[in-house]
Amino acid sequence: MEHSSRNPALSQVELKLTAEGLRVTLPAQEVPEEAGQNRRVVLLPRLFFDQARQNLLDRLQQFPLQLAALDEEGAEAVADLLPRHFRQLHLNEEARKDPHAAMVRGSVCSCGQMGCAHISEALEGVEAAWSAVTAATRLEWLGWTAETLVHAVLDSWAAQMPMRDAEAELKRIAGRLDTPAYRSKQGELNLAEWLAEMVHNGRLHQPGPELHDVEINLSQAKLQVQADRLQAWTNLLPGVPGAAQGLSLILEQTGKNAEQLAKRFRAQKP
Amino acid sequence: MNQRLFGIWLGEVLFCFSGEVSEARVDAWTAAVRKLTLEPGTRPFQHAALRLAEVRYPVSAGYGRAGASERKGLIGRTLEGLALPVQDTWEMLLNYDAGQLASQQIQAGGEFEFWSKAARFALELMLRGRISPGIRPRQMSGRRRTGQASAQSVWVPSLTDTEDEARFRQLAEAMPPICLAAVQLGTGQEEGSILNRQMGLLYSFLSAMIDYEVRRGYEQLGRGLNAARARYRRGYSPMAELWWNELLSSGDAPSNLQGPLAEIGQLIVDITETGGRPPSDQEEEPEGKSIGSFRLCLRIEPEEPQEDEANLIGGRAKPLPDAPFKSKGQSEQLWRLSFWAEGVEDPRVLLPAGLVWGYPQRDMEIHERQYKDVQQHLLLRLSKAAHIAPVIKEAMQGPCPESIILHPQQMYTFLSKSVSALRKQGVTVQMPTRWTKEGRRHVGVKLKAAGWSGGGEGGSTVDAPKLGIDKLISFEAQAILNDAPLSYEELVELSASKSSLVLFHGEWIEIDTKQIRQVLKFMKRQETGTMTFRELMHLSLDDDFDLHGIPIDAIEAEGMLSMLLAGNGSYMAGLADTPVPSALNGTLRPYQERGFRWLALMRQLGFGALLADDMGLGKTIQVISVLLEGLHSAAGPSLIVCPTSLLGNWQREFARFAPQMRLYVHHGSDRQHGEQFLEMCHEYDIVLTTYQLTGRDATEMREVPWSSIVLDEAQYIKNFGTKQAQSVMKLSSTHRIAMTGTPVENRLSELWSIFHFLNPGYLGSHASFRSRFTGSGERQNAELEKLRKLIAPFLLRRLKSDPDIRKDLPEKIELKSYCSLTAEQARLYQAVTDGLMERISSSEGIARKGLVLSSLTKLKQICDHPRLAGTRLRSSANGERSGKLDRLIELLDLIMDNKEAALIFTQYVQMGELLQEQLSARYGGVPFFLHGGVPKHDRDQMVHAFQEGQGSPLFVLSLRAGGVGLNLTRANHVIHFDRWWNPAVENQATDRVFRIGQQKNVEVHKLICQGTLEERIDELIERKKALSEQVVGSGEHWLTEMSNEELHHLIALQGGL
């Protein structure tokens, strides 16, 4: 995956996440004789991120609400759990004293020199990019997508549960139920039986949980009458020249009336 | 009282109902709901029409009402409710606020949260212009022409935006099951998955709201819309233009497009293609498996320190390490709030959160349903709930949130602040019933009365000497939890519970374990058993009664027993099929036939029966029919006891309806005694006697094994202590009937005595009866209500005013009341007769005529009252001197009891005065007496006052005085105290009450002294009437033309009375 920072100063640092690690391609040097091989590539090995990757997983396990938010809204929800600075990623015992030096030591440059200046340059570029990119990207540098991270947390939760055999446990609980009565042999639903079952369980009047999810927005809205939709009706009614105009009038009038109702409604509900 | 409010969208109206079926409750509900006022001061239900709808709704709203076998399907029931039209539905739902309803004692079902959100969704779509022209196929009503179709123009939601469509789908998924409970074709989609039906119904609802609101705006646009309309010409323009014009019409006349199927079909395709088709459930079910989803279920239970961890499924509670309540004292009750995933489509699926977290895969399969991404779903639901309930948020501070321990303050806050909000969002909360409306559940016993023990309903009286109330009934006992049956296994399970809080049928309930163990003990011992009918009746009505120490909560019976328990005599009569004996010489009116069958049934069952029909409905013929019917199986004679004045009536009625029955009248000084009496009893079918003689000849009466005993005017035994009453009680028979025309259920001691005769011991001892039922006040009323139910199975009382009875009655009923002469009257009568016969042979011409007429008048006067014959006895009261007057008083007693009014006609002014005097002494208030001597002015005043309901309800008239044109319709009884020889004159008198304005059936009573010329003349008139309707001459002169022999036959005193 290619990432280019939007910061113009860093625009020439190219970052690519590969199986080995983060490949940082530095911009061309100005010295002409080196023009042929002026694009130095620095590899920051995966190892650097593994610890941070695990740390994130461990921490997120403790915050189910953030986990849910991650699942629903995406990476931004866990932004505060990510290291603020790139250099904080590599945090093993040894690196804690001087993270920068440890990173330089562990990286490889295409020039072949150990600890060359390219590496420092690359690290600087990456550090700047880290604070500029979205949380999703940062997550990706750590090797996560929102989905894989959620699954990883859930897997790790599952591993913590002292359940000898979850499958058997599920069977045991499900086995206590009678066989579902309200599906005929053809698998067709029998409404009367389904309703009887709902009554039996005291759920006849209970709305589904999705009711919680549906949000109605009655704030003042700009009414948009789409021209292409009007055109479609005109096509259906070629003999009615005023159709589009009429439709537009009606939508606007309805919108106005709805606004009156909504206003009353907004006034009632703080 | 709180009223429930449920709502279902029926396609054009929101059908609102309570689930109640009893008329009274529905009425109360309607009254309460009509008053409901919402925020802007509107009363949405005020003018809503009552309507019926077939709804799959449980018989009792209680949970788990149905047993396992009844659970298979919910049957549609016709419920009455209010139909809220679109306009009011729209207003009501936009302003819906559960709290506001609750403050007006109306408890709305959870579906209103849903409908209200759906309405707001419609409003949002309109606000954003996301609506579209649309078309809806219509059900063709009436004759269906093949190849024809019908549709209507309608504004619909435009859900082309993916986000809108997603919300539409979510909203549809959230639709509560009740919304799909209407048994009705034509709304939404009737087939396919639940989701498909939900979507169809929601689309229909949104369209109706939008269509209403859009068309409402046309008025404001006014002429602005004219340019938009098509110039449609039938036959030339495309159908689309007609559709378009109907879409643009105000909607006063519902749109109705009709045309060939192909054309309408194409139009529908075109329009839905243009506007976007309604979303539907496209999800393919993997290998025939349906998709399931989870809702969050929260369970609250007491946290007991020594609770065995193993009892909790997957149970690891996670109290926060630094929870503030940890340090608090031991005595504080702690609560565990645990998290569960509950199947939305199948609520029996209830998984502890721990199992979900620990499950190694993302998807689960339970009962052929696939639940996808289970952990993510539960997590999402939990996080939504956390936004509402702080304690859930608190619990979500570590991996695998499963539960949290709450201390009382947290618990209180949770219950008062969060629970209702959570429920509105589709979270279920299981909690101890202490906080639910129902409170602690009551476990009790219900009895199922299976029938008469030893087979056969009652058996014949011959092999069952016991009276019916002592017969044994076998029963089955059934444990119940509130109203729902509990299986033995469930009972055992509940009784095994260590705690008073138990999870049962998906609900967390509080029970009394001690009570349950008692019930279990009872059930082990008494699952089946027997009891007497008397016990059964008392058990079903008396709270104080128990069976072997266990109070019985309900009694269920089938067939005859259930009818008896319900005390519905008319229905019971419908169940019996005894045919009216063909030997009966007459036809029973429909209600009389029912009465006869009821009497026959009561005899079969061995119950004493009280026939208390209104006077004039023909009790005698019903009783005669049942005696006749039992004649072939009767082991001995039947005894009829009546007041002396009714002896004649009975004789007449037997002679008329059952002439083949041999009747012995045990009356008069020449009556039989001892051996002779017993012999008479063998020879005759019926022995007829009076109360007086039953007392006097008690010893002989007691020796006869009567096959039936009938008491007429049974109120005569109201004083239990009297000799008459005592003697009657001591008579022996297995079949007893009491007759009365008085509203006996209001006269307690009378009632007790009569029942003591009919079903000895049924109402307990007189002393206990008195202390229980006499007095007043609310408690007393409740007791009396019980008493009424207790006697109901044995009491049949029909009123003339019952519409059901009235339709069987002629508008004018003629009743002849036969009465007997007193000894004094008989002596006087005989003297006059003798005198006439002696002198007649020696008279001729005018003298003979004069002699005849004056003698006849004298005889008639003697029949009326001895005083009219000019004799005065010092000691005897006037009342006891005339059998006719006695009979009149009996008749008037009934009329006065029934709060009715009567005209009494007599030919003699002296008799009129005597009546005025007697009646005012007995009933208070002097009756008017209108005779020839009353001036016109006074006469008018009398008539006016009577009609206005002032003064006595009795009005005495001399026939001659009552000129044409008198309107006396207040009275519905006409009593002819003496006979006029010309029926035309009598009819004219009757017509004073039987005319326009008369609301009741009119009864004409003719009092006839038995064995006298009155009877003979009556026969003569009847005979002539029957022959040719040719009525005898108007005057009395024809009488003077008779031969001496004829005359003798006419006037001679006959019969032994």
Ligand SMILES: [Zn+2]
């Ligand atoms: Zn280098």
